[in-house]
Amino acid sequence: MPVYSMTGYASAQLSGAREPAAESRSPASQARLGVEIRSVNSRFLDLSFRLSEDLRQHEPALRELLQSRLKRGKVEVRAGVEAAGNEGLPEPGLRQLQRLAALQDMVIGWLPQARPLGVADVLRMASAEAGSGDWSQELMQLARQALKDLLGARERxxxxxxxxxxxxxxxxxxxxxxxxxxxxxxxxxxxxxxxxxxxxxxxxxxxxxxxxxxxxxxxxxxxxxxxxxxxxxxxxxxxxxxxxxxxxxxxxxxxxxxxxxxxxxxxxxxxxxxxxxxxxxxxxxxxxxxxxxxxxxxxxxxxxxxx
Known part of the structure; x- marks a missing residue:
């Protein structure tokens, strides 16, 4: 049986189309899921997670997966979804922009002191919408791959x-x-x-x-x-x-x-x-x-x- 170090790093990425991709005009409809696992020495198994908002519900499953293979170490897991294509910048569709404009007019009608949307706000919302969807299967697949690579690094x-x-x-x-x-x-x-x-x-x-x-x-x-x-x-x-x-x-x-x-x-x-x-x-x-x-x-x- 090999001897494992508690120090290691591994990452895995997966790209795919997600709704509401039909509203986008270009490859901005593609989203990329990424998982990173880092570990250093610790007396016990100490797990911490840095997950994007749309992936936080998967923390218990990720925790169970890691606990089944790791016994000691301070382990940090990062996972998130971001828009791919156009060098990582989302490209909002026409219907997206129309809906945002209508919502902005309604909010300002009720709250005249509200700040209008900026370009960064629109891009951030488009990025979150492009990456939304059910990533549960893909997330666990990537987590298992990253964990396997991490164990390989720790074994070496x-x-x-x-x-x-x-x-x-x-x-x-x-x-x-x-x-x-x-x-x-x-x-x-x-x-x-x-x-x-x-x-x-x-x-x-x-x-x-x-x-x-x-x-x-x-x-x-x-x-x-x-x-x-x-x-x-x-x-x-x-x-x-x-x-x-x-x-x-x-x-x-x-x-x-x-x-x-x-x-x-x-x-x-x-x-x-x-x-x-x-x-x-x-x-x-x-x-x-x-x-x-x-x-x-x-x-x-x-x-x-x-x-």
Whole structure:
């Protein structure tokens, strides 16, 4: 199953004749129906509609269609009807103009202060009348086509995000592999330092006439070495990090609605990288922790776009 992004765009248009086209003198009788769907990331499915007045009654059907295929994302749907032909400008017919003139005279007769119709008013009314009619079948057909194209765009974007995430997973595994041998080396170095301090304590004790017991100094050195080894041991963090990486890989292979689970695992990766840095006893381990956190943050931005 593919992984879908929540980001995408699709549009579809359809032209056709609509009544009262018989009153028009030219291709102004043609009307064009357009549907656009845009989506961006969101925690939940958030639908909004921008429909022209004559299409608003179809919002429930459009909402049901989108909810059947989309699970997450902020989705905006725009749909409207406009006159086509003559570069998008309607051409009113003679009977249209006569009727508008008669209506204007009647209104002014009752309301002398009313403003006369302008050219823009006439063109707007002619455009609305040219686009009127029953577009229900065509609207749902275009909506299904736009939704199919949107899903295709979201699938392509999702594939790109998966590829980037797999690249980051490989880099994190490489960094973890670099960190593993560093801890035993640090423990051995610190153990040698503690033994050196023990020998110094022995020499100081002999010069002071045996004031320091060899056994006590040695026990103190071993205790400090053990405490240091426990304090800087990151084997558990690296094991959990590897488990999280395996689970992310599994989810990417599985596909489907994995965005929320991936987001949780990214938080866990960030926690392990932070702990790794807090236990760092060497500059190299600190650098690895910083590089891990940079990669995890990049993954977080990408995962937030996955459905």
């Amino acid at each position: 974007e999702g594939a790109r995000l998966v590829e980037m995430l797999r690249g980051h997973l490989k880099q994190l595994r490489d960094l973890a592999a670099q960190a593993r041998p560093l801890v035993p080396q640090l423990v051995e170095q610190q153990r040698n330092r503690f033994l050196e301090r023990w020998r110094e304590a022995m020499n100081a004790g002999q010069q002071a006439g045996g004031a320091v017991a060899p056994e006590a100094a040695q026990d103190r050195a071993l205790t400090e070495a053990t405490a240091f080894a426990i304090r800087i041991d990151v084997a558990e963090e690296l094991t959990r990090l590897a488990a999280h990486l395996d689970e992310i890989e599994r989810l990417l292979d599985k596909g489907g609605e994995v965005g929320k689970r991936l987001d949780f695992l990214i938080q866990e990766l960030h926690r392990e990288a932070n702990t790794l840095g807090s236990k760092s006893a060497a500059l190299e381990l600190t650098r690895i922790s910083v590089d891990m956190k940079v990669l995890v943050e990049q993954m977080r931005e990408q995962v937030q776009n996955i459905e």
